[in-house]
Amino acid sequence: MANLDYSSPSSVKEVVKILTAAKGKAKVMAGGTDLLVQLRAGRLKASTIVDVKNISELRTIKKEKNGFTIGAAVSGAELGAHKAVNKAWPGVVEGLELIGSTQIQGRASLGGNLCNGSPAADGVPGMIAAGATCLIAGPKGTRTVPVEKIVVSPGKTSLKSGEFLVSFFLPNRPKKSGDAYLRFIPRTEMDIAVVGVGVSLTIDKKGMCTDARVSLGAVAPTALLVKNCANALIGTNIDEDALNALSEAASSACNPIDDKRGTIKYRTKVAGVLARRATVIALKRARKN
Secondary structure (H helix, E strand, O other): OOOOEEEOOOOHHHHHHHHHHHOOOEEEEOOOOOHHHHHHHOOOOOOEEEEOOOOHHHHOEEEOOOEEEEEOOOEHHHHHOOHHHHHHOHHHHHHHHOOOOHHHHOOOEHHHHHHOOOOOOOHHHHHHHHOOEEEEEEOOEEEEEEHHHOEEEOOEEOOOOOOEEEEEEEEOOOOOEEEEEEEEOOOOOOOOOOEEEEEEEEEOOOOOEEEEEEEEEOOOOOOEEOHHHHHHHOOOOOOHHHHHHHHHHHHHHOOOOOEOOEOHHHHHHHHHHHHHHHHHHHHHHHHHO
């Protein structure tokens, strides 16, 4: 790994200043569990590492009137220990808690998991299903972007020069709603997802689905928000016919690759199966809320 400058700013404004001056040659570090590995392997090049962990805005979870603001550098362990977020959005927490070992959980962040740009990122489908948004800061101020609009291809994001991710916003849940995240991996733990599925849905008093969002990971160049999956559920009592339609829609949305973890055919089949299972879990949670 080449010589690097290291910076540990104490404000969002200072981060933007450093990133802008570096003209694309600086990398933001939240937990570093992906960044440092890639730098050592030579897959990434950088002149400066900008460590954002000392900025309180990026390290806090705050309950707002309309939802939760979660700093981009909050770790998986910290999010998993937050009772209110666990109760409101268990599917989001489930995704982040699947990343790595116990040691990694103390470092890996939701922001890093997203901005690393992996199609198989476990933290991303749950956030997309939840309708989470990102607060982005840059030379021209701040802007808000849906999570599904951040990653544009493997390893690449839509962030502009000088911009970085400050926080996520998770909205309050309607009553009678639930979410879930499931993944399939070849090993029992600490592996990369063959398929990941995030589901969030709302039902009325009679059990009819009134709203839904379904996201698939590891089956395309980026995590997908699949409207046809949601359409298969909305307006139904999520019966067997609806679940079959959901499975078909999930498999049809897949555009995966063949690799050592799974073939195209296998991933496509598993996506349908996991979408069904995650929906059943989300439905059970919605009925209890």
